[in-house]
Amino acid sequence: xxxxxxxxxxxxxSAALWVGGQLTVSLVLMPLxxxxxxxxxxxxxxxxxxxxxxxxxxxxxxxxxxxxxxxxAWHKGVTLASLAEPGYGRLLxxxxxxxxxxxxxxxxxxxxxxxxxxxxxxxxAVASLVGSVGVVLxxxxxxxx
Numbered sequence: 239x240x241x242x243x244x245x246x247x248x249x250x251x252s253a254a255l256w257v258g259g260q261l262t263v264s265l266v267l268m269p270l271x272x273x274x275x276x277x278x279x280x281x282x283x284x285x286x287x288x289x290x291x292x293x294x295x296x297x298x299x300x301x302x303x304x305x306x307x308x309x310x311a312w313h314k315g316v317t318l319a320s321l322a323e324p325g326y327g328r329l330l331x332x333x334x335x336x337x338x339x340x341x342x343x344x345x346x347x348x349x350x351x352x353x354x355x356x357x358x359x360x361x362x363a364v365a366s367l368v369g370s371v372g373v374v375l376x377x378x379x380x381x382x383x
Contacts, residue, residue, distance in 0.1 A: 249306035340369035
């Protein structure tokens with residue numbers, strides 16, 4: 239096992255925790271909370287889960303994704319110019335652009351929740367989740383380092 243295999247492993251595990259967390263909250267926790275809890279306890283639970291996921295994102299996910307992503311790109315010899323080239327460059331550029339949009343949608347979801355805009359917050363949560371799955375799909379097309 240090489241150092242780069244460890245870096246890529248951390249990148250993939252971090253992404254899996256992020257996307258898996260989103261899917262778990264959306265497909266497992268929310269339906270159960272809606273069915274089993276009254277409005278106030280459900281809102282308190284989901285607010286606590288959201289805050290915890292936000293802390294996880296800021297303290298672990300983003301730093302690991304950025305550090306390992308930059309390291310992998312450096313190792314592959316990626317430059318700004320190469321992001322416009324067909325193949326690896328364009329695929330990576332698309333993945334990075336979608337990742338930025340996902341992070342914006344996730345931040346707007348948090349804002350919408352705290353601002354009392356549940357419809358907007360829900361649409362941003364869905365956008366973040368769908369975008370995250372898109373990032374993973376794009377990532378599967380990138381060759382291993």
